[in-house]
């Protein structure tokens with residue numbers, strides 16, 4: 001009998017990376033897609049079945065080869081994407097700060113009223129167009145150096161509605177805080193968002209400046225918030241399968257042909273300069289802590305076992 005050795009991949013803090021949980025959720029998601037007659041269901045099921053890692057000098061694992069389905073809602077791919085986006089974003093923010101040491105960071109959250117199945121996609125499209133318009137308003141654009149934005153959708157399980165909101169991290173010139181002709185209060189941001197969205201109600205808008213003395217931690221938190229999952233898998237993988245199917249179908253439609261994260265102005269330029277534009281590469285997550293790999297390093301192969309529901313070293 002062959003001994004199965006369970007695969008583990010530890011972070012530098014000694015925490016196991018959630019490969020198993022994400023693969024199990026991936027299989028539930030693949031099953032939903034199959035039931036909903038999505039053609040990509042079989043591809044999604046094959047996502048991350050065989051993982052090849054190289055051992056780093058200090059004994060950690062760095063993924064170097066696998067096949068990812070890249071489906072937006074795939075829990076494995078969403079996890080890799082969010083890791084990659086937050087690592088890249090941190091590099092971009094550091095560079096922006098280096099180029100403009102007096103620049104300031106602001107976190108902006110833009111939302112609108114909850115929507116339902118049939119209006120989620122058009123509402124998301126409208127928000128995308130409106131935010132571009134917002135950044136063109138003179139008072140906003142004149143001090144805006146760079147920005148990055150992402151859209152998050154949460155599910156209200158009580159009434160089946162969706163809340164879509166945008167996380168924006170803004171980099172502004174220090175002039176932004178000087179005088180009422182530059183400074184934009186929360187009430188004013190709300191007014192501008194309402195105007196850009198052409199709303200007949202007051203939307204929820206929140207704006208916070210990153211405090212200079214603790215900016216490093218705040219920025220890290222903000223970068224993670226902006227780059228995090230668009231939808232938590234716990235929102236479409238629940239105990240209620242019928243409901244999950246409806247939610248999965250709605251989210252598939254709403255997220256198709258949209259971008260998880262987009263960069264503007266200076267951030268876009270820096271991203272290009274740092275050559276961080278390979279969005280589809282979910283193997284290399286650009287983690288600066290993962291770079292100590294030898295080219296002839298030992299290789300570890302982990303395979304998903306459908307019967308035993310876990311990854312094993314092969």
Ligand SMILES: [Zn+2]
Nearest residue numbers: 047069074077
């Ligand atoms: Zn995937």
